[in-house]
Amino acid sequence: MDLEKSIMSLADARGVSGDETNAAELALSMLKSYTDDCFIKNGNVIGRLGCKGAKPHILLDAHIDQIGFTVTHITDDGFLKIAGCGGIDRRLLLAQQVTVLGSKQLVESKLLDGVICAIPPHLETDESKVPEMEDICVDVGLTKAQAEEMISLGDKIVFSSRCEKLQGDRITGAALDDRCGVAAVLRALELVKDKTLQNEITVMFSTQEEVGERGAKIGAFDIEPDIAIAVDVSFALTSDDSELKCGTMGKGCMIGFSPVLDRELSQRLKTVAEKNDLPYQIEVMSGTTGTNADRFSVNKGGVKAVTLSIPLKYMHTPVEVISLSDVENTAQLIAAYITEVVL
């Protein structure tokens, strides 16, 4: 598996919370290289491997959805009104190019591309104003009748930007949150491909994390893991952010420590990283983590959960940035851990 290519193809696939089909099908096809026992259920991509029935049962999770929008209305002149799916930064929406996820055929033809309306200077002189969501319109170059023919209310919309390589091992793209986490889990499976896993392992690429970790909740209910690892992204430090909230890009996987996570499990992953000479960072959170781990820990009678986070800059923008080495190191850490678990 070429990690860089995998990350880029996963992040260029489209999958907004509630319509992850395109990304989920790609992830499923990649998962098939490591287990035949894989499928999609209620939006979650699930794969089972390792020693079936051998406890503790480990869940490796990364979410497959990305933030985006949903079409709520078509105006008389054929523009789309939209609502956000997930945490949208309205400061950067104007004049963004987007794609409406209508039928597969229409998406591939690019005919359902559009532009979020920007405001000409004669209509608004205050460039510091952030538009309200209700004032946002998407220009799809169609009349109302044409738009109604091709677009349904409820169709999802994504930013159209594609992944690109930056300097060094850095990559930019719109859905690296959390497709790089998906890639890290797949890479970990590749690393343990020839090893005998002594625990039951379930992989889940979960739906609807960005709207409140809903896929995680229903997925964990079926899977019933004993230990759950949420592989997600977290903040990498930028000059306009606080060191207190951020990790450092290129310095390895961020291991979560929080009252809602299992401290022994966090500690164990730290020890595994040290034993294997893997760079890591400690991410301390004082309450819930904002990741699927929050759902896993309270699944059924309770699950020991931890977060492993890949540092990412500019989260929820069309130009998120990650370092390839952090993804590789996260995969190495997961691989080392699942190779040795047996508790």
Add this chain to the structure above:
Amino acid sequence: MTIELLEKLCRLNGTSGDENKVRDFILAEISGFCDCRVDPLGNIIAEKKGASAASKKVMVSAHMDEVGMVVTSVKSDGTLTVSPVGGIDPRVAIGRPVRVGDGDICGVIGAKAVHNLSADEKKTAPKFSALYVDIGAEDKAAAEKLVALGDFVHFHSDFSAFGDGFVKGKAIDDRFGCAVMIDLIKSELPYDCVFTFVVQEEVGLRGSRTAAYSVDPDFAIVLEATTAADIPLASGEKRCCELGRGAVVSHMDRSTIYDKELYRLSRQIASENGIGWQTKTMVAGGNDSGAIHISRSGVRTIAISAPCRYLHSPSCVVKLSDLEDCERLARLMLEKMCMM
């Protein structure tokens, strides 16, 4: 005009003051079809032979430059601060990919994660002074190996057809005008005339000023893209002009009161030839006409513009039928003006 030609032109990076790539492309396109020279500012002055001499000297002009940014400093973390070149709303720069310097290095203008914004920060769009470009350099030293102060930063966005005959991309303002002029130069024209592909429109109509001085025309046709506000946020006259209604010919904008006779003639010619024609419903904007019409002892000038949504953003939107109307009208007006 072919969409392929427009796409090639729009994909080139040519922020004001850095038009070389656009100029080289245009020179290669028109070589053999006219006599070209490049003036000290970088304008292309192309003299085109027609079937016969013209009674009046007509200059057709479009600008090669686009709005962009310039690198002003390298920060300790390897990111670059930038200033806008030309009028850019910082809200259309935040959160996009860009290209930096002659080597078109990939970069992004990021934004602090929305999760970490204070309530005030969420409500206030950052100014240009707060934006920075990240090329992925690990630190200042790594960035300085690749980027020099004064390097230009260009928008980078997809160019594509979409919807019902629409096109989106960066720099349609004014590569559209350049594309029309390339078409005209490559075709057989009835009379001699002069085409100028000018620099630095976006920073104060500077290239057109020297070009008009050198050419010393009687008449000028400026080919442009102009703001259309036919979006749900605007109604009535605030829309200025609309996509799909044809070539925009202004009677007045903030830089020029256009020649009345030419203005009326354009409407008549459009009507006689079934060409979509509209005028702007506000006195807004401006273009190279502002410099050209007061060149030397005065030049009778008209501007023919494509209505364009989201001007000066990475995602300009135009309609192909309007581009065709502009090109047809420009061709007919040119022929008429050569013999006025």
